[in-house]
Amino acid sequence: MIQLHDPACADLARHFLGAEAEAQTVAELASRIQSEIESWFRYEGPGLSHDEKAAQGRRCSCRGFDDYCVCQNVPDATTMAERKEATRCAP
Ligand SMILES: [Zn+2]
Numbered sequence: 118m119i120q121l122h123d124p125a126c127a128d129l130a131r132h133f134l135g136a137e138a139e140a141q142t143v144a145e146l147a148s149r150i151q152s153e154i155e156s157w158f159r160y161e162g163p164g165l166s167h168d169e170k171a172a173q174g175r176r177c178s179c180r181g182f183d184d185y186c187v188c189q190n191v192p193d194a195t196t197m198a199e200r201k202e203a204t205r206c207a208p
Pocket of ligand 1: 174177178179180181183186187188189
């Protein structure tokens with residue numbers, strides 16, 4: 118089942134696969150690219166814990182002092198990786 122994808126993702130897929138790639142293969146890669154990119158920007162999980170905010174503040178140029186900074190509101194890649202690691206180790 119191939120999802121509808123953004124033309125920009127199809128262009129990227131074609132770029133990676135080359136001109137002679139089959140349309141089906143291009144469509145499959147385009148869908149994967151799009152879902153990967155969308156997952157970067159979509160966040161529906163729990164908010165940040167106090168510790169996570171503090172850790173992200175240390176990694177950010179605002180040093181955690183700006184409540185409106187993205188570091189104090191949305192989990193960054195490191196926090197996401199740590200959460201994933203934590204759930205993997207859970208019994
Ligand atoms: Zn910040």
